[in-house]
Each structure stands twice: as C-alpha cells, then as structure tokens.
Amino acid sequence: MKKHGKKYNAAVEKIDRSRKYNLDEAVKTLKEISFAKFDETVELTIWLGVDPRKADQLVRGTIVLPHGLGKSKTVLVIAQGDKVREAEEAGADFVGGEDMVNKIKGGWLDFDAVVATPDMMRLVGGLGKVLGPRGLMPNPKTGTVTVDVQTAVKETKAGKVEYRVDKTGVIHTGVGKVSFDENKIVENARALLDAVAKAKPSTAKGKYMKKVNLAATMSPGILLDEAAFAK
Secondary structure (H helix, E strand, C coil): CCCHHHHHHHHHHCCCCCCCECCCHHHHHHHHHCCCCCCCCCEEEEECCCCCHHHHCCCCCEEEEECCCCCCCCCCCCCCCHHHEEEEEEHCCEEEEEEEEHHHCCCCCCCCEECCCHHHHHHHHHHHHHHHCCCCCCCCHHHHHHHHHHHHHHHHHCEEEECCCCCCCCCEEEEEEEECCCHHHHHHHHHHHHHHHHHCCCCCCCCEEEEEEEECCCCCCEHHHHHHHHC
C-alpha cells in the first residue's frame, strides 16, 4: 500500500469523506489543501456506466474550455499547398508535409497536438503506432483531420481538450491549474461535465455518471455529487 507524506495526510483530514461535495465547494477545498511547490494541474476523473468494448458506447469528444488549461499548446499542422500558409497565419508552431512525417518517424515529438488535412492522412496514417499511444493521432471525430486548419489551430491554442473513455470506463481530463481563480476552475469543470453528460450513448443502460472525482496533481481527490450533472 502506498504511503503518503505528512502534507498529503493533512490534506486528507480537511476533506469530509462522509459526503459528496458540490462543484463550488470542491474547488474551494481543493485550493485550500493544495501543498505542492509547483502549479498543479486540476483534473476530473469520471467513472461511466458504459461498456467501452462496444463501439456504440465509446464516449469521446472535444470541448474548448472557457478559460483554457493554463498554457498554450504547441501545435503541429501536417498539410500542403495553401493550407500551409493558413496554418502559419493561425499560429501553428510547426507546419509541413512529408518532411514532418519523416521527422516524427525519426523520433521527434516536441508538440502537444497534431492537425492534418484529409489529403495528408495517406502519410500520417503510418504514424499510428507512434502518435496513437500518446493520444496525438489526428482524427475527424475530434476535429483534427480537417480542411479548416485555421479553426482547428485556434481552438487547440484556446484550450480545446479531448475527453475519451478508457478501457475501464473512466475519463481523465485536465480542467485547469490550481492557480486559476475558483470561478474559472468551476466553469471549466462544469463545461466538461456537461459535455460528457450530453455524450451519453443511447445504448448505455443503468446509471450513466457513476462517480466523479476532482483532484490536483499531488492532492487527494474530492468526490463530487454526480447527480448534479446527470442529464
């Protein structure tokens, strides 16, 4: 069993384990118990009543958080022709075609998100084993395979995040930094929870949102009242 330090244990004592918190209370408490010397990421963990083995119960999507994630993402756009100029004008950090694909094959991964135009997927498709496990593979469902590279770049820079249920039926997604004002964390978290609630598959049976936990990188988690977000 993992042993925790005095600061962690002191933080645990400040959480009332006998009840579930509303979102505002949870964020306030989380900021009060934060003890790390760096600006921790605030993360939501959501347990869903779905079977991810079934294609029609895969919950995934993207959302632009109202207040972003605290840092601008480094965006790579794989495109050619006029789309190269469009990507550069939109603020993409790296833009290229086959040269970028070959660079990634050589081990380069200094970026946080990848956008590709549909015509380049014949080359990008070969990067699945490299980009897939890191959650970086462009996908039409998340808006990262598109001809509208300007919108894709701007949204990603503005705080667009992807949420996706894992094989155990759980979603883990960052919603800000501990240094954010309480209201900004609340609004980001609520936006994500609302998006996940609306993404409920029609084939999902029983209770959909089973448990919701809010935590910072180093802190203990705080259980939220999941009923408040059920649709």
